[in-house]
Amino acid sequence: MEQVHSSQILRLTLNDAGKDILASGCDGVIFSPHLKVAAGVRTADCLSIFAYTEKGLIGAIHAGWRSIARGIGSRFLEMAADCGIKRGDIFFRAGPAICPSCYEVGTDVLEKFPCRAAEAGRLNLLKAFSIQVQAAGADPKKIKPALNEKSCTAENDCFFSHRRGDGSRMLAFAIQH
């Protein structure tokens, strides 16, 4: 994806199967689990989210604070419902991102989120995303980080971090086989 911190999500169809697609101007892709495609998200502190059901992978989201504030999570669920996928059937797995202790943000950012998504001026991206998708019908038990809590991109040198000054990005991807 050529990501722009938006809430735009591209829906891939059967015509896209087998193609190498760089989705531009969007921060999410959604597709039927029958398509059997791989999806990638580039991040350095932002959350990468992969969505799937018991039938397979259905999408990926680049979830930075701007995209979440613009409603990318609830939009994803609306589009899933349009594709005939039940909201409560979707599992969300989050890739490594900046942890709340390292993510101090201004009040201009904080005011865009429910109080529960932040603590002492620090934003919890996964919580912000979770609150949004749960409000839109996702099952809270199906939203989890893919790695353990120590996988903070700003503290762990294994990851690239925008906040730490890295110019590079990580690519998280999921493949259905």
Ligand SMILES: [Zn+2]
């Ligand atoms: Zn941290």
